């Protein structure tokens with residue numbers, strides 16, 4: 001799965017959680033669970049049948065999403081949005097850096113490893129990535145005053 005998709009999905013999960021709208025003690029109590037969910041989302045996405053993109057394309061899309069998340073974090077004063085996106089990508093970063101062979105084994109065991117999927121699946125993923133960026137853009141995570 002694209003690293004861009006992992007980052008956008010984790011950031012969208014964080015935004016959809018509305019954890020930012022909770023009163024301060026509850027917010028800091030719930031935040032670790034939400035960020036853990038952002039990390040765990042990586043494995044759920046990897047389990048979905050998908051096409052892999054080579055490193056240059058994957059990196060380019062990843063950098064675009066990082067720039068987008070930086071903009072939204074700046075716009076909304078929400079640094080934890082960046083943490084959520086980072087946590088969504090962290091398992092692949094750990095794999096690239098070969099941090100732990102047992103972690104890599106765990107990561108691989110949860111990764112889709114089936115038959116070759118059609119090429120158009122990549123476009124389905126890109127459409128999903130676009131939808132995630134819209135969710136991130138529209139969902140501030142703050143309670144609206146009525």
Ligand SMILES: [Zn+2]
Pocket residue numbers: 042046091092107111
């Ligand atoms: Zn992965």
